[in-house]
Amino acid sequence: MPELPDVEEFKKYVDSTSLHKTIEKAKVKDTQVLENISAKKLEKELEANKLESTYRQGKYLFVKLSSGKYLLMHFGMTGKLKYFKDQKQEPEHTRLLLSFKNGYYLAYDNQRKLGKLGVVVNIDEYVKNKNLGPDVLDPDFDFKKFKQSAKGKKSMIKSFLMNQKIMSGIGNIYSDEILFQAKIHPKTKVNSLEENQLKKLFKFIKDVMQRSIDSRADPDNLPDSFIITHREKGEKCPGCGGKINKTTVSGRSAYYCPNCQKN
């Protein structure tokens, strides 16, 4: 699930439930999601701290601790958060469980274990080491930078949009939406795009992401004119009424309208 709008939703979730509460106990329930840290160390870094504030870049969430360090969360395909009081409500695949002094819990749940948890001292350094590109909603990420990054790229536009080293936040679902809105076929080569197509793409990157955040990352709240709500082979295209098609781009399934997205 978690692309930029979803992680933004998680950020707001932490903000509204868990900030400024003391962590009494931290329990790592699965070590496979840990990034360069032992369970014991992570628990120690968390216990007796408060969660002070949250930062998001792309699909990464950083939660500042009173120690000054950050708890790093990445959600992979199936990660989510849950704040609850009754222990019976603990999610099935909880990988990290924080118990606050007020009796509530915050669980990091991740069925497929493709996400990451860690401790980060310096966000900029972490981002640099990961080679993570600018967040697509960052105002500094402007058309000039977008165009520059597209220069000479031979890859297909869908994988380009999803490449977190170039720009961060867009995943499989929202890349389909952006391409649908811009009326560009997912397999189009980046270096074959005209200036006006790049302009359109850039506009819809920002638009689709912002609208999805405004819709609280819930596809049910998105307009019927979006392809996300019709993302299944054979479904009706909200643009022309034709049939949605499915193909594969760099190992991921891409849904598009062959009539509206000719190239």
Added chain:
DNA sequence: CCTATAGCCTGACGGC
């Protein structure tokens, strides 16, 4: 340098 592909994990679903 670049881009494309297999592999990591678990569970849900559909066909036989």
Added chain:
DNA sequence: TGCCGTCAGGCTATAG
């Protein structure tokens, strides 16, 4: 009912 293949909103290491 049971088994098997396929697929899932991500990322990384490796191959070409």
